[in-house]
Amino acid sequence: AQTVTQSQPEMSVQEAETVTLSCTYDTSESDYYLFWYKQPPSRQMILVIRQEAYKQQNATENRFSVNFQKAAKSFSLKISDSQLGDAAMYFCAYKGDDKIIFGKGTRLHILP
Amino acid sequence: DAGITQSPRHKVTETGTPVTLRCHQTENHRYMYWYRQDPGHGLRLIHYSYGVKDTDKGEVSDGYSVSRSKTEDFLLTLESATSSQTSVYFCAISDGVRWTDTQYFGPGTRLTVL
Numbered sequence: 001a002q003t004v005t006q007s008q009p010e011m012s013v014q015e016a017e018t019v020t021l022s023c024t025y026d027t028s029e030s031d032y033y034l035f036w037y038k039q040p041p042s043r044q045m046i047l048v049i050r051q052e053a054y055k056q057q058n059a060t061e062n063r064f065s066v067n068f069q070k071a072a073k074s075f076s077l078k079i080s081d082s083q084l085g086d087a088a089m090y091f092c093a094y095k096g097d098d099k100i101i102f103g104k105g106t107r108l109h110i111l112p
Numbered sequence: 113d114a115g116i117t118q119s120p121r122h123k124v125t126e127t128g129t130p131v132t133l134r135c136h137q138t139e140n141h142r143y144m145y146w147y148r149q150d151p152g153h154g155l156r157l158i159h160y161s162y163g164v165k166d167t168d169k170g171e172v173s174d175g176y177s178v179s180r181s182k183t184e185d186f187l188l189t190l191e192s193a194t195s196s197q198t199s200v201y202f203c204a205i206s207d208g209v210r211w212t213d214t215q216y217f218g219p220g221t222r223l224t225v226l
Contacts, residue, residue: 035214045155045202045217091154100145100170100215102154 002027004094006103013082014111020067021077021106023092032096034068034075039089039105048090051075084110115139116218118203124224131190133221135203137183143206144186145170145215146178148199155202161186193225 003026013019025034036048051059051068059066063083067076079086087110092103115138125131135144145160147170157170159178167178175197177189190197200222204215 037217043200043220045204045220047214047216050214093155100157102156104152104154 002029002094002096002099002101004092004101004103006090006092006106008106009104010107010109012109012111013079015082015084017082018078018080019082019108021079021090021092021108023075023077023103025073025075025092025094025101027073027094027096029096032094034066035093035095036064036066036075036077037091037093037102038086039091040085040087045091049077079108082110084112086110116203116205116216118201118218118221120221121219122222124226125193126226127194128192131193131223131225133188133201133203133223135186135188135218137186137205139205139207140183141205141207142183143213143215144180145204145206146176146186146188147202147204148172148197149202149220150199158188158201193223195225197223198225199223 005024032053034051038046038048049059049061049064058068063080065078089105089107091105094101117136119134146158147155149155156172158176161167161180179187200220202220203218206213
């Protein structure tokens with residue numbers, strides 16, 4: 001069965017610094033999609049970035065980028081130049097052939 | 113922002129009463145989903161729909177039923193609410209025609225069952 005693990009329940013980073021959130025997953029499928037979602041205090045789930053497993057190139061969206069290592073089943077999120085507005089819960093998600101699995105989340109604190 | 117609304121946004125009810133949550137979209141997307149979010153569990157899929165009258169179970173479907181009679185509306189029903197169904201419920205839609213397309217989420221409904 002597919003699983004998604006976020007091993008860091010909480011993290012803190014100084015404003016303007018870079019932080020990396022880790023996510024590992026387990027699957028026997030070869031074709032799947034991976035996502036990072038952000039959930040600020042408003043509770044709205046916001047898509048941050050998406051990666052197709054068949055693409056070797058790491059996805060990037062402005063200050064957000066991923067390090068996708070398919071063989072290691074790792075999908076970490078890097079946030080550069082951290083801003084106060086980045087403070088939120090971050091969820092990693094796996095979407096396979098017939099399953100959607102979310103990790104339990106990492107709470108990110110931004111220190112001014 | 114994807115046009116997704118959920119109603120009600122907050123509800124308090126008593127054990128044993130029926131409850132229906134509504135998800136409404138203005139995007140004409142094929143896929144719609146219901147999740148629940150609980151501390152320590154992330155989001156878990158309850159049911160999803162891949163078209164009008166086409167629905168399937170997710171990871172935690174026991175005690176829930178769904179209906180989709182129109183493309184834009186996806187209803188989640190708790191036939192007889194229990195305290196274990198106290199949670200925050202999210203609706204989501206997919207922006208394409210494939211199961212694996214990106215999901216966009218509604219604002220959530222906080223349900224408390226006393």
